[in-house]
Amino acid sequence: MKIETPKLVIPGPAKTIMLAFAFLGVVVFIAGLFLAPERIWPNFLINEFYLLNLGLGAALFIATLYVSNAGWATAFRRLPEAMTVVLPFAGIGVVILIFGIHTLYEWSHEAALLQDKILLGKRAWLNEPFFIGRLVFYFLLWIVLSRLLVKYSLKQDEDGRLEYTFKNVKYSAIFLITGVLMFVFASIDLIMSLQPHWYSTIFALITLSGMITSSLAAITILMVVMRRLGFKELITKDHLRDMSSLLLTFSVFWVYMWVSQHMLIWYSNIPEETTYYIFRHFGGWGSLSFLNVVLNWLIPFLALLPGASKTSDKVLLQVSVVLLIGHWLDLYIMVMPVTVGAEPVLGVWEVGMFFGMLALFFWIVLRHLQGIRLVPVNDPYLVESLPERFAESANQGIGK
Amino acid sequence: MERKIILGIFKDEQDILGAVKATRDSGYDIYDVYTPYAVHGLDKAMGLKPSKLTYVCFFFALLGLLTAIIAQFWIGSIDWPLNVGGKPFNSLPAYLPVAFELTVLFGGLGVVFVMLARTRLFPGKKERVVHPRITDDRFVLALEVRDAVTEEATVKSLWDKYSVEEIQQIWEAAS
Numbered sequence: 001m002k003i004e005t006p007k008l009v010i011p012g013p014a015k016t017i018m019l020a021f022a023f024l025g026v027v028v029f030i031a032g033l034f035l036a037p038e039r040i041w042p043n044f045l046i047n048e049f050y051l052l053n054l055g056l057g058a059a060l061f062i063a064t065l066y067v068s069n070a071g072w073a074t075a076f077r078r079l080p081e082a083m084t085v086v087l088p089f090a091g092i093g094v095v096i097l098i099f100g101i102h103t104l105y106e107w108s109h110e111a112a113l114l115q116d117k118i119l120l121g122k123r124a125w126l127n128e129p130f131f132i133g134r135l136v137f138y139f140l141l142w143i144v145l146s147r148l149l150v151k152y153s154l155k156q157d158e159d160g161r162l163e164y165t166f167k168n169v170k171y172s173a174i175f176l177i178t179g180v181l182m183f184v185f186a187s188i189d190l191i192m193s194l195q196p197h198w199y200s201t202i203f204a205l206i207t208l209s210g211m212i213t214s215s216l217a218a219i220t221i222l223m224v225v226m227r228r229l230g231f232k233e234l235i236t237k238d239h240l241r242d243m244s245s246l247l248l249t250f251s252v253f254w255v256y257m258w259v260s261q262h263m264l265i266w267y268s269n270i271p272e273e274t275t276y277y278i279f280r281h282f283g284g285w286g287s288l289s290f291l292n293v294v295l296n297w298l299i300p301f302l303a304l305l306p307g308a309s310k311t312s313d314k315v316l317l318q319v320s321v322v323l324l325i326g327h328w329l330d331l332y333i334m335v336m337p338v339t340v341g342a343e344p345v346l347g348v349w350e351v352g353m354f355f356g357m358l359a360l361f362f363w364i365v366l367r368h369l370q371g372i373r374l375v376p377v378n379d380p381y382l383v384e385s386l387p388e389r390f391a392e393s394a395n396q397g398i399g400k
Numbered sequence: 401m402e403r404k405i406i407l408g409i410f411k412d413e414q415d416i417l418g419a420v421k422a423t424r425d426s427g428y429d430i431y432d433v434y435t436p437y438a439v440h441g442l443d444k445a446m447g448l449k450p451s452k453l454t455y456v457c458f459f460f461a462l463l464g465l466l467t468a469i470i471a472q473f474w475i476g477s478i479d480w481p482l483n484v485g486g487k488p489f490n491s492l493p494a495y496l497p498v499a500f501e502l503t504v505l506f507g508g509l510g511v512v513f514v515m516l517a518r519t520r521l522f523p524g525k526k527e528r529v530v531h532p533r534i535t536d537d538r539f540v541l542a543l544e545v546r547d548a549v550t551e552e553a554t555v556k557s558l559w560d561k562y563s564v565e566e567i568q569q570i571w572e573a574a575s
Binding site: 267 | 450454485486487494496497
């Protein structure tokens, strides 16, 4: 079975633009450290968490494919594999984040801690050394497991041995249990502990569904970009339809979780729980919370319902961009009210860092894609994923 | 008037796909295709239009949503206002669970009943199986023709390329 795999070539100007934006993001961050640290650290946290979401969501996607013996996505599996490459960069980001702990987290101040009975009670979990140690552990685990998945997938290209698939099924199962559990802890540590008095047992499910939706949107954008660059035969309309069904599903799942948390807190009306929403339901934050649901659920839901839009490159690209912005807004609403107060702000710090992060992400991923074989040519499931015409010739090679 | 139908029995998924394409290209009207499982690409090969049932489902779902909102508003705010936890009588968040459930219930049941009505299925209907093995390992292509006797030869030469196993004719009284 022989499949032509041309290399991906990114047009020069696109590369320059991405690099320029990424550089701009770094400049904004460094300038912000001196000019407005109380604005730049929450923004850094948002973008760091977002970058982690994109990489980890892709690893989750690959692991789910392996564990469920799914073949439909094998033809474009190199795209999520390339996205996991950003995890080490997110690891560097979390090391930088350690310097911002005192600006971000109320519980890290000894003086505030000693006057607060509730915080003293939570001290066993929320203290600096344990916090940093946990974060390092999470990231090491994610990076090692995702590296293994990508490594064996690439190795299979060379000698085509089946044992790599079995190995990856095993590592995927480990990743799905430990990796996702660590993400639950990470979202509690990084985001929920910003308001250390408040807690919600469903919080991690909101961040988890947001992570899956945003990484699926990024994969879809990469697929459409690849199709525009001339890979229409490899990434077909059938693949797009499956991806848009997943996007629709997880967008609905996100709003389901969002409503679940919101409605239960609204109904029971307990002061220690309502503090979170009282802040986010009036004034500018109220409008943003409404916009959040519109961007992350209403627009994707209505846009992806008709059958025709599920295979349209244009609609999928637009919906995916809306979802990427929506996920940023979701994180913005979670993080920013704690530090900037009663009215939302949007300035060069927010916009510059977000676009810098996205540019950095796409630059890393596309650069990685340029250097590798774009199709896992020896994967046993590839046949199931290819268009009919390829599959027929492949069938004759293997089956008969 | 009665319909004259020729049945071709095939053994393989690829054969039936090829035969369907070739038959349509020669200008015949395909009556139906019977397979033991869903064959990928068959809808496209048969030239089936996308189902209109999705619109039915959307309509019923919308009906369910409106029913739930209006009913809860009328019951909770007009007919029998009850103070629950000090909440306003007309509170949208409280309507959401029932609204969601009725949307799914109306949409799901509505589309199933419309589908049953459109395909004329009902409990106790006598089954019509064109070939005893279509639930096992055979694929059947049913073709409507004007004159079964003369056209069988042309159809047979067309289907021989796809190793047709057997050709049968049936006359069905028009309903």
